[in-house]
Amino acid sequence: MSETEALLDRAAKLDKADELAVLREQFVLDEVVYLDGNSLGALPRSVPGRVADVVQREWGRLRIRSWTESGWWTAPERIGDLVAPLVGAAAGQIVVGDSTSVNVFKAVVGAVRLSGGPEAGRDEILVDESTFPTDGYIAQSAARLTGCTLRPLAPADVPAAAGPRTAAVLVNHVDYRTGRLHDLPGITAAVHAAGALVVWDLCHSAGALPVGLDEHGVDLAVGCTYKYLNGGPGSPAYLYVAERHQGDFDSPLPGWNSHAEPFGMRPGYAPADGALRGRVGTPDILSMLALEESLKVWEGVPVEAVREKSLALTDFFLECVAAYVPAGLVASITPEVHAERGSQVALRCDGADAVMDDLIARGVVGDFRAPDVLRFGFTPLYVGFAEVERAARVLGEVLHGRS
Numbered sequence: 001m002s003e004t005e006a007l008l009d010r011a012a013k014l015d016k017a018d019e020l021a022v023l024r025e026q027f028v029l030d031e032v033v034y035l036d037g038n039s040l041g042a043l044p045r046s047v048p049g050r051v052a053d054v055v056q057r058e059w060g061r062l063r064i065r066s067w068t069e070s071g072w073w074t075a076p077e078r079i080g081d082l083v084a085p086l087v088g089a090a091a092g093q094i095v096v097g098d099s100t101s102v103n104v105f106k107a108v109v110g111a112v113r114l115s116g117g118p119e120a121g122r123d124e125i126l127v128d129e130s131t132f133p134t135d136g137y138i139a140q141s142a143a144r145l146t147g148c149t150l151r152p153l154a155p156a157d158v159p160a161a162a163g164p165r166t167a168a169v170l171v172n173h174v175d176y177r178t179g180r181l182h183d184l185p186g187i188t189a190a191v192h193a194a195g196a197l198v199v200w201d202l203c204h205s206a207g208a209l210p211v212g213l214d215e216h217g218v219d220l221a222v223g224c225t226y227k228y229l230n231g232g233p234g235s236p237a238y239l240y241v242a243e244r245h246q247g248d249f250d251s252p253l254p255g256w257n258s259h260a261e262p263f264g265m266r267p268g269y270a271p272a273d274g275a276l277r278g279r280v281g282t283p284d285i286l287s288m289l290a291l292e293e294s295l296k297v298w299e300g301v302p303v304e305a306v307r308e309k310s311l312a313l314t315d316f317f318l319e320c321v322a323a324y325v326p327a328g329l330v331a332s333i334t335p336e337v338h339a340e341r342g343s344q345v346a347l348r349c350d351g352a353d354a355v356m357d358d359l360i361a362r363g364v365v366g367d368f369r370a371p372d373v374l375r376f377g378f379t380p381l382y383v384g385f386a387e388v389e390r391a392a393r394v395l396g397e398v399l400h401g402r403s
Contacts, residue, residue, distance in 0.1 A: 003323055007389050014316065014385040020309055024382045026297050027230075033364045033387040033394075038176075038204055038344050038377025041230030041294075050293035054286060075288050076236075076257075076279055082295045083238050086229070086303060087202060087221065088212040093240055095278040096225070096288060100203060100237040101134045102253070103222040104170070106278060107239060108142040109252040111168035111197040111220055114245055118147045122167035122196065126151050126158055132176045135201055139170050145252070155182040159190030166196040173211065174204035174342035177369050179334040181205070181342045185216045192217065197245075203227060207298075208343035208380070209307040213240055220245070228343070228379055231291035239278040246274050255280035297381060309380040310343040317345055317376065317388045324396030333373070344377045351402065358398045364391045 001009070015021060028043040058066040067073045080094035087094075098106075108125065115122045127139040129152035136152070143150040146167075153161055155171050162169060169191050174181050184200060191198040197219040205211055207228030213221055221240040225231035241249050251271070256262050257279040260270040271277045318332060330347040349355060349372060356368040366376040376391065 004393070007320055007323060007393075008386070011316070011385040011389040014312065018309065018384065020301070020305060020380055021384060023297060023301070024384065027382045029382060031363060033391045035364065035366045035376040035378060035383065035387075035391055037230075037379030037383070038208075038227050038375070039367055040233060041227055041379060042382055043232070044230055044294045044297050046296065047232065047290050047293045051286065051290050054289050059285075072283065072285050072289075075285065075292065076283050077275060079288060079292045079295070080238055080275065082292065082298075083206070083223075083225070083229070086211075086298060087206050087223070087240065088210060088303075089214050089240055090243070093213075093243055093246075093275050094238050095241075095275045096238045096291070097236050097279055097283055098239075100201070100222055100224045101138055102280070103237050103239040103278070104135055104138045104199070104201065105142060106251050106253055107199045107220040107222050107241075108139055108168055108170055109146060110241075110249050111199050112142065112146045112148060113250045113252075114219070114248055115167040115195070115197055117167055122165060123148050124151055124165045124167060125149070126153060126161060126166060126169040128155050128171045128182075129153055130155075130175055130177065131170070131172050131201070132203070135170060135172065155187060158187050162191050162194035162196055164195065166191070166194050169196060169198045170201065171198065172201045172204070174208075174344075176204055177333075177373060177375070178346050179204075179342045179344040179375075181209070181335070181340050184211065184218070188216050188218055204342055204344070207303075207306070208310055210303050213242070218242065225291050225294075227377075229291070230294045230297065230379075230381075232287060232294065235287050235291045235294075236284055239275070241275055241278060243274075246277065249277050251277055251280075253280045257281055257283070301381070306380045310378055311338050311341070313378040313380065313383060313385065313388055314341060314343065314345050316385055317378070317392055320389050320392030321345075321347070321395065324392050326396070326400055329399045330374070330395075343380070344375060347374045347376075348372050349374060349399070355395075355398060355402065358402075359391075359394060362394050362398065364394045366391075 079096040081091045200221040202223035330349040
């Protein structure tokens with residue numbers, strides 16, 4: 001049996017034993033190997049019908065009545081409670097709405113205020129130096145507005161760096177470029193030991209691995225819903241505020257939707273109780289209800305099983321890459337150790353942008369990150385092992401031809 005035949009046989013056996021394989025039927029997929037779910041998740045089959053109903057019946061016929069009769073008004077917290085178990089949070093701590101960027105701003109400024117800020121001698125914000133650019137931009141703005149200085153550093157250096165001047169720390173759970181999984185429990189504990197608060201960006205972990213927000217005492221967290229949660233392009237993000245902080249959480253964006261009496265139209269602001277303080281303006285109902293429908297694919301799916309398959313997929317992909325790709329043409333920058341790996345594999349190679357174009361032309365969709373990274377995301381709900389083998393084999397063929 002040739003090496004290719006052996007890997008194909010392995011893939012077939014792994015797919016046959018995969019308990020999550022049945023979930024693939026719930027998504028709109030084709031013959032393309034789609035390994036870009038860490039940028040935009042696939043479309044769940046039930047979403048178009050739900051969106052059509054929202055547009056034609058709830059908006060078209062019920063019109064304004066749908067704010068109450070169709071539950072539009074309570075959607076942000078209701079859908080937040082659907083996201084909660086996927087990130088290890090009890091109900092009542094997550095509100096859905098706005099973008100990740102907006103929620104990062106709320107969370108970081110809110111964390112500085114909860115710490116006492118410069119008036120309490122806490123005039124420093126620590127930020128993940130390798131963070132997604134927007135998080136860095138928002139952190140810079142939050143620092144200016146709160147009178148703090150911003151200190152970028154590697155997440156691994158946070159425990160030693162956090163001290164009496166630290167107000168807040170912003171860290172990505174999974175590095176968007178390399179796929180490195182950072183130590184949420186350890187960093188959170190170290191930040192708390194320094195008397196500060198931590199904000200976690202879960203964009204590349206929620207829906208791919210257990211997070212444990214409540215278990216590990218996280219203060220605040222944000223995340224998008226269009227990646228592993230499959231909410232659709234531009235679907236609303238979410239904000240987690242731990243229950244113990246909700247009474248003192250002072251959002252820098254107090255909108256009428258977070259007022260204790262939103263329809264009282266009072267000139268003075270009085271915040272609502274609970275996670276509702278994270279709301280700002282009118283909810284984006286069409287995309288929000290599409291997200292609510294998308295989250296139905298998670299019913300009865302344990303995140304632990306998703307994590308187990310994610311690691312198996314990425315392990316098998318790395319094994320196939322080693323078998324198919326000529327030596328020296330790629331180098332993985334994603335950690336081999338499971339405890340340090342998210343649900344993606346990032347490969348560094350020369351001419352990565354052109355290589356990705358060739359892969360896409362041949363039916364294998366990943367993405368390119370400057371300057372030289374091929375990034376492949378593995379969504380366990382719909383990616384299979386035979387697809388993983390095919391992706392690595394096509395990559396080998398493309399690189400062999402280019403070399």
